[in-house]
Amino acid sequence: MKPVRIVVVGGGFAAVQFAKTLRKKLAVSECEILLFNRENHLVFHPLLADVAGASINADAAAAPLRQMLPGIGCRTERVQRIDLGSSEIEFDDGTGALSRLHYDHVVIACGAESNLGIIPGMTDHAFGFKVMRDAIELRQHIVHQMEHAEAATDPDRRQWHLSFIIVGAGFSGVELAGEINELVRSSSRFYRNFRREDVVVTVVHSQAQILPEVAPSLREFARKKMEEAGITIMLNSRAVAATHEGVELANGPMLKGGTIACTIGTATSPIVQALDVPKERGRIRTVADMRIEGQTNAWAVGDCAYIVNAYDSKPSPTTAQFAERQGRQAALNLVRVLKGEPTQPFRFKALGQLCSIGGYQAVAEMFGLRVSGFLAWFLWRGVYLFKLPTWSRRIKVALDWSWDFLFPRDLSFLNTDSTQYLTHAYFRPGDFIHRQGEVARVFSVIEEGEVEILEATEEGSESKVVALLGKGDFFGEGALLGSRPHETSARARTPVRLRQVSSALFSEIAATFPPFRELLSNAVIRRSGDLWRRLPLGKTILDREPLASLLEPLPAEMLHESSTVADAIKVLRESQSGELVILDGENRLWGTLDRGALFQIVARIAVTPVQEQESLIRRKLGEFVPRNQLSVALNDSTSMAFATMLVRGTTWLPVVESESEPRPVGTVRGERIANRVARKIAGTEADRARAAS
Numbered sequence: 001m002k003p004v005r006i007v008v009v010g011g012g013f014a015a016v017q018f019a020k021t022l023r024k025k026l027a028v029s030e031c032e033i034l035l036f037n038r039e040n041h042l043v044f045h046p047l048l049a050d051v052a053g054a055s056i057n058a059d060a061a062a063a064p065l066r067q068m069l070p071g072i073g074c075r076t077e078r079v080q081r082i083d084l085g086s087s088e089i090e091f092d093d094g095t096g097a098l099s100r101l102h103y104d105h106v107v108i109a110c111g112a113e114s115n116l117g118i119i120p121g122m123t124d125h126a127f128g129f130k131v132m133r134d135a136i137e138l139r140q141h142i143v144h145q146m147e148h149a150e151a152a153t154d155p156d157r158r159q160w161h162l163s164f165i166i167v168g169a170g171f172s173g174v175e176l177a178g179e180i181n182e183l184v185r186s187s188s189r190f191y192r193n194f195r196r197e198d199v200v201v202t203v204v205h206s207q208a209q210i211l212p213e214v215a216p217s218l219r220e221f222a223r224k225k226m227e228e229a230g231i232t233i234m235l236n237s238r239a240v241a242a243t244h245e246g247v248e249l250a251n252g253p254m255l256k257g258g259t260i261a262c263t264i265g266t267a268t269s270p271i272v273q274a275l276d277v278p279k280e281r282g283r284i285r286t287v288a289d290m291r292i293e294g295q296t297n298a299w300a301v302g303d304c305a306y307i308v309n310a311y312d313s314k315p316s317p318t319t320a321q322f323a324e325r326q327g328r329q330a331a332l333n334l335v336r337v338l339k340g341e342p343t344q345p346f347r348f349k350a351l352g353q354l355c356s357i358g359g360y361q362a363v364a365e366m367f368g369l370r371v372s373g374f375l376a377w378f379l380w381r382g383v384y385l386f387k388l389p390t391w392s393r394r395i396k397v398a399l400d401w402s403w404d405f406l407f408p409r410d411l412s413f414l415n416t417d418s419t420q421y422l423t424h425a426y427f428r429p430g431d432f433i434h435r436q437g438e439v440a441r442v443f444s445v446i447e448e449g450e451v452e453i454l455e456a457t458e459e460g461s462e463s464k465v466v467a468l469l470g471k472g473d474f475f476g477e478g479a480l481l482g483s484r485p486h487e488t489s490a491r492a493r494t495p496v497r498l499r500q501v502s503s504a505l506f507s508e509i510a511a512t513f514p515p516f517r518e519l520l521s522n523a524v525i526r527r528s529g530d531l532w533r534r535l536p537l538g539k540t541i542l543d544r545e546p547l548a549s550l551l552e553p554l555p556a557e558m559l560h561e562s563s564t565v566a567d568a569i570k571v572l573r574e575s576q577s578g579e580l581v582i583l584d585g586e587n588r589l590w591g592t593l594d595r596g597a598l599f600q601i602v603a604r605i606a607v608t609p610v611q612e613q614e615s616l617i618r619r620k621l622g623e624f625v626p627r628n629q630l631s632v633a634l635n636d637s638t639s640m641a642f643a644t645m646l647v648r649g650t651t652w653l654p655v656v657e658s659e660s661e662p663r664p665v666g667t668v669r670g671e672r673i674a675n676r677v678a679r680k681i682a683g684t685e686a687d688r689a690r691a692a693s
């Protein structure tokens, strides 16, 4: 008889226990087990903090699945979709093409994803703490910060490099803070430019207590010991934004630091999101035996599943301890199903909790006993050593830990030249992105928000806003191409998200891609920033000219973001100016559209299959026109509005009441402003000539 095919999606604690148990119970001739995991190893999460803190090497906390799971087909491929109706999975076979595979039973054990997006700027400036890459990159970064601190001549900058912020004080936040503190303080003796006392490690936690899962006495012990070790714990402090400078706290100061590690925020895996099955807070709901509600051959275990524990009738927590037990019991239930026997509900009494807090200290609650201090730390190491999945990993970790006991932590890192990277950056309103006179390091493209360009005409004079840039605009190219400092400053007017390219990568692209080079040269010529230096009289005239005096009426017909593409085609066909202003539900400015931009939308629709085109034409405009397109406010200067049009290469701009009340009141046109300047200059010249004669 053909063996039953079981497909396991995931290769973490739940999936591995499932596959191991099933292989023990059923022979290869009875059942084929295929395990799909994005990586070719299991990540032993409880030791990730040790990897980040350089007390063990990364490979010791990653167990190769193929070697761990003999008799199981291990596939390092990402599953893209699970089709429960046809019992098939769709996976990326590595060539970019999607392949399909039929299964008799599928087990979904794909865990959860980290989600830094819950706090603005975290994705751009913080390290997540979920996958092995996070721990390796964090370790590299920490060592880098120490090297930068050694080289820094400015004491404030040195302090910034030596300040480490950990967001969240659950198990992983506390363990990570302990490890970073240990690594940096114990390594300070190898540096000359800073001392142990200069290191600042801060844990930011929104609740009133750290480690909410453990008993109050253990929590208190952990907090006291961490503070004694020099870690600052900020309770009842909520991080609201992260920037290049540090973390902004709700109702509090800006916490400055060159390293931010965010241990909070999880998101449902995309394949789970796409599944049309009952869910509870994003997790797949299962019946008692861990089959997905309403399914007979699909199971869900581990962090991605919502499984009620029959032991206490509570939902299982998302821990490795539970994931392993669920994996094991789901395998036993599957064997029962195949043999036609009744299944059993998931039932498990938690064994306890262990948390290392750094400095050879830990807290532990095991089998009802509470232990803290060195004994708990010893227990912590013993338990995790024993729990590592293979003997080779146990020996590796034991050797690394013994090394760490006898010798200082390893401060070497393989330099992967981060200057080559393409990065993101987030700025709050009012934050400077760069200042006039600073050396140019990056080329920036605005992904979201508005950036003010400021210029101080004389040294020491106050900077004035000379232009405004919006989504899709870029800056920094002039200084990079000319190898000179920035001639203007750039400041965020609204929350701004940038895509930034390092100077090295920028030069390489500019040198090798002619179209990019041409685009940049045109921008440099257009911007040659010194428009007003060459036309000082024009600036004087425009500074006296209120924007309101140049205002033109809004187009007769305005559309809403909920209007359709078909509406926009109709209105623009009849419009004389060929320009359209789009409003949101509260009649505030959503965006603008002209014939050129509409043509691009129509061209995008034209390349979709004919049967979809009709419905696309009826889709909301807001889906095609991004929100928050650039506008100027009535109280902005006319010279700034004019320079903005020149810098962006546009001929008109919508004008809103004010920055805080972005209701459109009219438009301004470059041509009209230029005419006004020309007329006034001509008038001034005529006056001069009259006076001379």
Ligand SMILES: Cc1cc2nc3c(=O)[nH]c(=O)nc-3n(C[C@H](O)[C@H](O)[C@H](O)COP(=O)(O)OP(=O)(O)OC[C@H]3O[C@@H](n4cnc5c(N)ncnc54)[C@H](O)[C@@H]3O)c2cc1C
Pocket (backbone or CB within 6 Å): 009, 010, 011, 012, 013, 014, 015, 036, 037, 038, 039, 041, 042, 043, 045, 046, 047, 048, 049, 077, 078, 079, 080, 109, 110, 111, 112, 129, 130, 171, 172, 269, 271, 301, 302, 303, 304, 318, 319, 320, 321, 322, 323, 354
């Ligand atoms: C830093 C940290 C420390 C922790 N410490 C502890 C601890 O001390 N004790 C404890 O009990 N728990 C701890 N946990 C929690 C524990 O790690 C999780 O509960 C556990 O890993 C869940 O197991 P899982 O099998 O459900 O998912 P995971 O272990 O996350 O495994 C999911 C796997 O699925 C793969 N995958 C996802 N999507 C796809 C796809 N589309 N195609 C193919 N593969 C895919 C992923 O690559 C991953 O390998 C910690 C977690 C973290 C992040």
